[in-house]
Amino acid sequence: MKKKITVQICTGTNCYVFGGANLLDLEKNLPSEVKEKVEVKGATCLGFCKDKKYGKAPFVLVEDELVSEADVHKVIKKVMQYVDKVVD
Amino acid sequence: MVDNNAIRIKRELITKISQLAFEGRLVEEIDKVPIEKFPKGGISTRCCVYKSRAITKYRIMALLGFRVEDEEDELKALSEYAKEGLDRQNVSPHVLTVIDEACSACVRVNYFVTNACKGCLARPCVINCPKGAIEIRDGQAHINPDKCVNCGLCMKVCPYHAIIYVPVPCEDICPVGAISKDETGKEHIDYEKCIYCGKCMVVCPFSAIVECSQLIDVIKHLKSDRKVIALFAPALVGQFQSPMEKIAGAIIELGFDDVYEVALGAEVTAHNEAIEFKEKILEGENRFMTSSCCPAYVEMVKKHIPELKSFVSTTRSPMHYTAQMLRENFPNAILVFISPCVAKRNEALNDEYVDYVVSFEELGCMFIAKGIDVDSAEEYVPKQRAYKSGRGFPVIGGVSEALKYYLSDDDKQKLSPMTIDGINKKSINLLKSMVNRPLPNVNFVEAMACEGGCVGGPTVISLPKIASSKIKRWIESNNK
Numbered sequence: 001m002k003k004k005i006t007v008q009i010c011t012g013t014n015c016y017v018f019g020g021a022n023l024l025d026l027e028k029n030l031p032s033e034v035k036e037k038v039e040v041k042g043a044t045c046l047g048f049c050k051d052k053k054y055g056k057a058p059f060v061l062v063e064d065e066l067v068s069e070a071d072v073h074k075v076i077k078k079v080m081q082y083v084d085k086v087v088d
Numbered sequence: 089m090v091d092n093n094a095i096r097i098k099r100e101l102i103t104k105i106s107q108l109a110f111e112g113r114l115v116e117e118i119d120k121v122p123i124e125k126f127p128k129g130g131i132s133t134r135c136c137v138y139k140s141r142a143i144t145k146y147r148i149m150a151l152l153g154f155r156v157e158d159e160e161d162e163l164k165a166l167s168e169y170a171k172e173g174l175d176r177q178n179v180s181p182h183v184l185t186v187i188d189e190a191c192s193a194c195v196r197v198n199y200f201v202t203n204a205c206k207g208c209l210a211r212p213c214v215i216n217c218p219k220g221a222i223e224i225r226d227g228q229a230h231i232n233p234d235k236c237v238n239c240g241l242c243m244k245v246c247p248y249h250a251i252i253y254v255p256v257p258c259e260d261i262c263p264v265g266a267i268s269k270d271e272t273g274k275e276h277i278d279y280e281k282c283i284y285c286g287k288c289m290v291v292c293p294f295s296a297i298v299e300c301s302q303l304i305d306v307i308k309h310l311k312s313d314r315k316v317i318a319l320f321a322p323a324l325v326g327q328f329q330s331p332m333e334k335i336a337g338a339i340i341e342l343g344f345d346d347v348y349e350v351a352l353g354a355e356v357t358a359h360n361e362a363i364e365f366k367e368k369i370l371e372g373e374n375r376f377m378t379s380s381c382c383p384a385y386v387e388m389v390k391k392h393i394p395e396l397k398s399f400v401s402t403t404r405s406p407m408h409y410t411a412q413m414l415r416e417n418f419p420n421a422i423l424v425f426i427s428p429c430v431a432k433r434n435e436a437l438n439d440e441y442v443d444y445v446v447s448f449e450e451l452g453c454m455f456i457a458k459g460i461d462v463d464s465a466e467e468y469v470p471k472q473r474a475y476k477s478g479r480g481f482p483v484i485g486g487v488s489e490a491l492k493y494y495l496s497d498d499d500k501q502k503l504s505p506m507t508i509d510g511i512n513k514k515s516i517n518l519l520k521s522m523v524n525r526p527l528p529n530v531n532f533v534e535a536m537a538c539e540g541g542c543v544g545g546p547t548v549i550s551l552p553k554i555a556s557s558k559i560k561r562w563i564e565s566n567n568k
């Protein structure tokens with residue numbers, strides 16, 4: 001059984017206004033061989049925007065790792081670190 | 089859309105200013121903001137923190153509603169501008185401003201000799217330059233910016249393709265040639281030509297062109313006892329992932345007393361347009377008619393293709409009809425239009441019923457400033473529900489669709505629409521040519537300055553595609 005890597009894009013207001021909106025077409029930017037191993041979901045406010053210690057919005061969770069000031073490039077980089085670990 | 093750092097900085101400032109205004113600390117705190125943003129030893133986005141601070145000051149000036157061009161005393165503190173802004177009774181009459189301090193990085197001359205230049209013997213660039221602007225120094229061609237007139241001949245004749253064209257983004261994108269450099273190399277907007285499409289503002293990589301905001305005026309009224317009503321452009325529904333009722337609820341949480349859909353006015357627009365279409369096209373002499381709801385398009389016709397004016401529908405815009413209805417019912421209320429674009433700001437300044445305009449991104453930043461998360465907001469159902477036809481206006485093709493609702497079955501068959509999906513040099517030429525040579529199979533032209541319609545506006549938050557599909561889902565769920 002393949003386990004997919006979950007990517008949660010925060011679409012809470014803070015994240016969305018600061019660029020979460022642009023991450024919603026993330027899947028389009030994933031390399032095709034990676035696409036099927038990844039599940040991209042939108043999420044309501046993940047709560048990170050409430051505390052400065054987490055950095056700046058937008059926030060994305062790749063599995064349980066936090067990406068702050070996320071952009072397409074940063075998220076893909078993080079996803080790639082996981083790709084190799086996925087058990088086929 | 090935040091697809092670059094300049095937009096992030098802009099939105100951080102809008103959020104900060106909103107926060108200070110809501111908390112009543114604007115005058116006290118505002119002078120500190122540029123320093124807090126760029127502290128000593130911190131990271132600067134420019135040559136040094138001092139320049140970053142100076143530019144931030146001008147950005148804030150514009151957010152307070154002032155034009156950077158009007159600065160008389162460089163020592164005048166932001167707190168003084170804030171005080172003036174909070175005291176003013178009338179809305180700031182300006183729409184756009186250029187931060188000259190931020191605008192300077194672009195080339196003065198559009199042609200640039202790269203290292204591929206061999207300093208060849210033939211030197212066609214030197215020989216063909218009509219202004220004698222090119223000389224060979226240290227084995228390479230050099231263009232003298234004082235002599236160059238940007239004709240581009242040198243690029244065409246270079247056998248090595250060593251000379252390239254370097255655009256100035258704002259000049260390049262402006263569809264009507266309204267922005268150009270002065271002697272000092274700073275961009276100036278010619279308001280005789282400007283159509284307020286906002287494309288220069290979006291494209292400038294230094295975010296040197298900004299809107300003169302009405303943010304603090306609106307927040308001042310939200311905190312007062314006056315009744316303040318938000319009327320939102322239907323494109324707003326695509327700007328957040330939550331349902332319309334949640335967005336409306338979040339607007340109420342900001343302190344607005346009520347929320348109305350501008351889609352209501354869009355129904356009036358479509359209704360009137362259908363009558364006019366029947367009279368002028370189906371029963372009259374005119375070959376075609378164009379829509380009139382996009383203010384940048386209307387401004388473009390007025391300033392650049394006056395001969396097309398008689399083809400433009402005389403129907404007023406959805407914003408106008410909605411505000412008129414509200415003004416009749418609430419003569420003393422303050423009416424704030426929630427807008428996807430710059431051109432609506434200009435239209436509102438000249439509209440007898442609309443008091444203020446807040447852009448989509450400003451609204452989003454106001455939510456953040458007040459700690460409101462749209463999805464957690466309590467749902468608010470606007471008292472008057474709009475129909476499908478009006479709600480479809482912000483997505484290209486929506487106006488033509490709406491027209492069909494108001495035409496008889498027979499007349500519907502005779503409607504053959506086309507869309508102008510974005511105003512650019514090419515579509516302007518097409519429209520120009522249509523005055524004398526109407527297209528054979530077109531009797532209605534739906535013209536939108538922004539690609540995709542209002543969902544592609546210059547102050548939107550969502551990707552236009554995502555906004556369009558959200559709006560379509562919203563319309564479908566509303567089976568009227």
Ligand code: FES
Pocket residue numbers: 010011012013014015016044045046047048049050057059
């Ligand atoms: S909005 Fe994304 S963490 Fe709160």
